[in-house]
Amino acid sequence: MSATIPTITGPDLLPRLGQIRANTPAFLLDCAKQGDLVRFSVGRIEAFLVNRDTWVRHILQDNHRNYSKNTIQYNSLAQVTGRGLLTSDGEIWLRNRRLEQPAFSRPRLAALDQVVIPAVERMLTEWEGAAQRGEVLDVDQQMMRLTLEVVGKALFSIDLSRSAQQLTQATLTALDHIVYQAQNLITPPLWVPTPRNVRFRRAVADLDAAVYALMDERLTSGEPGEDMLGMLLRARDPETGAAMTRRELRDEVITLLIAGHETVASSLTWTWYLLARNPSVWQKLRDEVQVQLGGRMPGSADLANLPWTAQVFNEALRLYPPAWLITRQAIAADALEGVTIPAGALMILSPYVLHRHPAYWPEAEVFDPRRFAQDVEQGRPRYRYIPFGGGPRLCIGSQFAQVEAQLILAAVTQRFRLELVGEEEVPAMPLVTLRPKGGLHMRVKVVPHPGPLP
Numbered sequence: 377m378s379a380t381i382p383t384i385t386g387p388d389l390l391p392r393l394g395q396i397r398a399n400t401p402a403f404l405l406d407c408a409k410q411g412d413l414v415r416f417s418v419g420r421i422e423a424f425l426v427n428r429d430t431w432v433r434h435i436l437q438d439n440h441r442n443y444s445k446n447t448i449q450y451n452s453l454a455q456v457t458g459r460g461l462l463t464s465d466g467e468i469w470l471r472n473r474r475l476e477q478p479a480f481s482r483p484r485l486a487a488l489d490q491v492v493i494p495a496v497e498r499m500l501t502e503w504e505g506a507a508q509r510g511e512v513l514d515v516d517q518q519m520m521r522l523t524l525e526v527v528g529k530a531l532f533s534i535d536l537s538r539s540a541q542q543l544t545q546a547t548l549t550a551l552d553h554i555v556y557q558a559q560n561l562i563t564p565p566l567w568v569p570t571p572r573n574v575r576f577r578r579a580v581a582d583l584d585a586a587v588y589a590l591m592d593e594r595l596t597s598g599e600p601g602e603d604m605l606g607m608l609l610r611a612r613d614p615e616t617g618a619a620m621t622r623r624e625l626r627d628e629v630i631t632l633l634i635a636g637h638e639t640v641a642s643s644l645t646w647t648w649y650l651l652a653r654n655p656s657v658w659q660k661l662r663d664e665v666q667v668q669l670g671g672r673m674p675g676s677a678d679l680a681n682l683p684w685t686a687q688v689f690n691e692a693l694r695l696y697p698p699a700w701l702i703t704r705q706a707i708a709a710d711a712l713e714g715v716t717i718p719a720g721a722l723m724i725l726s727p728y729v730l731h732r733h734p735a736y737w738p739e740a741e742v743f744d745p746r747r748f749a750q751d752v753e754q755g756r757p758r759y760r761y762i763p764f765g766g767g768p769r770l771c772i773g774s775q776f777a778q779v780e781a782q783l784i785l786a787a788v789t790q791r792f793r794l795e796l797v798g799e800e801e802v803p804a805m806p807l808v809t810l811r812p813k814g815g816l817h818m819r820v821k822v823v824p825h826p827g828p829l830p
């Protein structure tokens with residue numbers, strides 16, 4: 377016997393299609409007002425929006441084996457990433473997760489500053505010119521270039537400082553198409569040469585060309601190397617002894633490049649936005665870096681002494697979780713406290729919605745990094761805050777992202793203040809990640825080094 381829960385049917389959805397397309401997170405937030413479990417019943421599709429921490433834990437952790445990534449979200453993403461770590465399931469996923477994990481070990485993360493800081497310094501040198509000329513920068517683009525450069529260098533030892541803009545553009549075009557497909561259930565098949573399809577295919581071809589060139593260069597050098605690419609090239613299947621195929625390698629590399637830069641860029645972009653709108657939070661950040669670093673660039677060892685920097689970033693991830701949607705398909709029927717979940721049902725978990733649950737987050741819309749002070753955080757049930765997901769499919773790059781972002785925040789705040797060009801709110805566009813609509817236009821101002829604080 378299944379308990380009764382709020383149900384939204386096809387006819388209920390029709391008048392809201394515009395809102396769903398324009399702002400799916402806001403639509404889901406509205407739906408969540410009806411209850412922590414909301415059913416969508418459209419034709420033969422059964423979907424559930426799950427917005428209670430214990431149920432999120434059930435799906436992502438306790439009963440994760442019953443929930444696969446065979447969903448529209450991940451199947452369309454696979455058109456770009458193939459079946460890399462993010463979109464694969466089962467044995468192949470487990471083999472590759474074990475294989476890739478050592479690249480995210482503690483010593484490797486501790487050495488991340490050697491990649492991040494030179495990349496930030498290059499960007500800040502350009503910003504000095506921009507500041508003098510009073511130029512307006514698209515901070516979203518700036519963060520995308522920076523984070524692509526970092527992940528390329530850290531995992532694959534490649535210098536993307538010059539080609540980053542092109543690859544970033546190819547990534548955005550490819551991902552944009554995925555979202556378009558997800559929002560428009562009927563779209564021309566990819567072989568039809570519509571301008572959109574042509575753009576998409578060209579973007580994927582650009583990504584492929586860059587990745588295959590990287591692999592070939594390494595293969596012909598005869599030295600696999602010690603980085604992630606080296607690990608993947610050396611890997612042998614424990615049962616068959618076979619190496620990864622070219623296609624498998626390509627899928628893993630593209631997955632890491634895309635998952636490893638767009639998300640971090642989005643979270644940093646929103647952090648700059650929130651800091652600009654909350655000057656007292658910025659001032660506290662500025663004071664912290666000033667006291668701890670006194671003008672020098674941060675290193676990984678400094679992060680333990682920069683708690684406010686971490687809190688600011690975590691709070692930005694709460695309000696603007698780049699991965700705003702996490703989906704699963706129920707393999708067999710299941711039950712969530714008396715409600716039957718039929719086999720094949722689509723489970724929708726939204727960090728964006730969960731992070732605004734009024735019972736978990738008082739004044740949820742307010743940007744307040746004090747929520748992430750150690751003592752406050754300790755008392756919080758784990759699955760109320762899931763910017764990196766949870767359970768065995770927890771983001772493999774979560775620590776990488778934290779170290780990278782905190783280093784960037786501290787390094788930039790030492791030297792610059794970012795100011796918004798307009799007063800108005802910047803709407804979030806729910807693409808594969810949450811991105812500022814039209815970019816984030818800001819002026820960068822050099823902040824004078826004030827000398828030691830009294």
Ligand code: HEM
Binds near residue numbers: 697698762764
């Ligand atoms: C702020 C930055 C980031 C955010 C918010 C984020 C978010 C997420 C989330 C929510 C998932 C789980 C998706 C699911 O369960 O369906 C995930 C998985 C993943 N992320 Fe991240 N991520 C970030 C940074 C990174 C970085 C830096 C890398 C790599 C360098 C990365 C690589 C991956 C991969 C490969 C997976 C799939 C892991 C698996 O299923 O085993 N991510 N990420």
